[in-house]
Amino acid sequence: MENDGAQNPYSNFVYDSALSVQEGVAQPEQVSNFYLEKMRQKRAQMPSPDELVDGILQGNRVMLSRAITMVESSRPEHHRLAAQIIEQCLPHSGKSVRLGITGVPGAGKSTTIEALGKMLTALNHKVAVLAIDPSSERSKGSILGDKTRMEELSTDPNAFIRPSPSAGSLGGVARKTREIILLCEAAGFDVIIVETVGVGQSEVAAHSMVDFFLLLQLANQGDELQGIKRGIMEMADMICINKADLDSTKAELSAQQYRNALHLFPMPESGWTVPVILSSAYTHLGIKEIWNKVNEYVAFTKANGYFYHHRQQQALRILDETIEQTLKDRFFNQPGMEDRLEAAREAILDNRMSAYAAAEQLVGEE
Numbered sequence: 001m002e003n004d005g006a007q008n009p010y011s012n013f014v015y016d017s018a019l020s021v022q023e024g025v026a027q028p029e030q031v032s033n034f035y036l037e038k039m040r041q042k043r044a045q046m047p048s049p050d051e052l053v054d055g056i057l058q059g060n061r062v063m064l065s066r067a068i069t070m071v072e073s074s075r076p077e078h079h080r081l082a083a084q085i086i087e088q089c090l091p092h093s094g095k096s097v098r099l100g101i102t103g104v105p106g107a108g109k110s111t112t113i114e115a116l117g118k119m120l121t122a123l124n125h126k127v128a129v130l131a132i133d134p135s136s137e138r139s140k141g142s143i144l145g146d147k148t149r150m151e152e153l154s155t156d157p158n159a160f161i162r163p164s165p166s167a168g169s170l171g172g173v174a175r176k177t178r179e180i181i182l183l184c185e186a187a188g189f190d191v192i193i194v195e196t197v198g199v200g201q202s203e204v205a206a207h208s209m210v211d212f213f214l215l216l217q218l219a220n221q222g223d224e225l226q227g228i229k230r231g232i233m234e235m236a237d238m239i240c241i242n243k244a245d246l247d248s249t250k251a252e253l254s255a256q257q258y259r260n261a262l263h264l265f266p267m268p269e270s271g272w273t274v275p276v277i278l279s280s281a282y283t284h285l286g287i288k289e290i291w292n293k294v295n296e297y298v299a300f301t302k303a304n305g306y307f308y309h310h311r312q313q314q315a316l317r318i319l320d321e322t323i324e325q326t327l328k329d330r331f332f333n334q335p336g337m338e339d340r341l342e343a344a345r346e347a348i349l350d351n352r353m354s355a356y357a358a359a360e361q362l363v364g365e366e
Helices: 033-044 049-057 061-072 076-092 109-122 170-186 201-207 224-229 248-262 287-304 306-332 337-349 355-364
Strands: 097-103 127-133 159-165 191-196 212-217 238-241 276-278
Touching: 049 061, 049 076, 049 170, 061 076, 061 159, 061 170, 076 170, 097 109, 097 201, 097 287, 109 127, 109 191, 109 287, 127 170, 159 170, 170 191, 170 306, 191 201, 212 287, 238 248, 238 287, 248 276, 276 287, 287 306, 337 355
Parallel strands: 097 191, 097 212, 127 159, 127 191, 212 238, 238 276
Antiparallel strands: none
16 A cells, blocks of 8 residues: 555654653652751760669660660760760669570560569569570571560560660670660669570570579470480579470470489589479469579578679679670771781682681781
């Protein structure tokens, strides 16, 4: 067919299709200037160390939370301010019972803590729950979801729940958790509960900062030989076979197996005989007995002097760990250290130097 001169209706098809490049829409900033200005003003209005200490001693939770945030901060200027706060709160601390609770994931730690915490607040105790939550090695993040598992306790006016991420350093979070314990004691909390997720090293860290260490176990976790192989049992001051309401027969059998295993351990330095009981947070089985045993232990160890000796040893351990961390920070913060480290890493990867020789050389250059 010949072209009669009429305009082709499809002549602009290419330009009107999705294949053509359309003019983009300007995107907003990822972080709004309003938010940045708000955060700047908030930092500018940060209370002074004296104001934070006064608020803590008055039981002000906002001030307590701000002080804890400063303790957990990685900024050097916050470290200096946090040290001032801790020094001023130190004379007002040390009057609580520090209880550590650990167990494998799924053992019912959070549910047990909530049941125990609710019972204690009903008895007019003030309870602070500090959770050590190890961070992911891949994402470096932490869930920090303990408040969702303690819904009732988190709304109790006599309870305070604070999760802390390890951020890849259980030693660091342990030191900060000890400092947070002091702040909570100064704020009037007379029962401090430290919860770990149960991954091995976190139990050792928690044991180094509490008076009484409770281990939650489940039925069918192995016989007495398996119990002997678990180093965590040597640190436990009490063992609870939790969720005993699911199968009381198996729970009692497991309890007896753990009692048999404990007989093969040497007597602990405290002189305390480690009890093994059945518990269930849902039916409140054993919850009252846990607190009774804690009180018995505190009275027993105060009478023989171990309670005070144990706290003194913890203080000396804090000294050693703080010196170690301080030296480590000073080493890595030296001018030019990042470049020297990079050169050492390249030498190691090229097999021009061993890791031991590189470390010796870097330390010698300090």
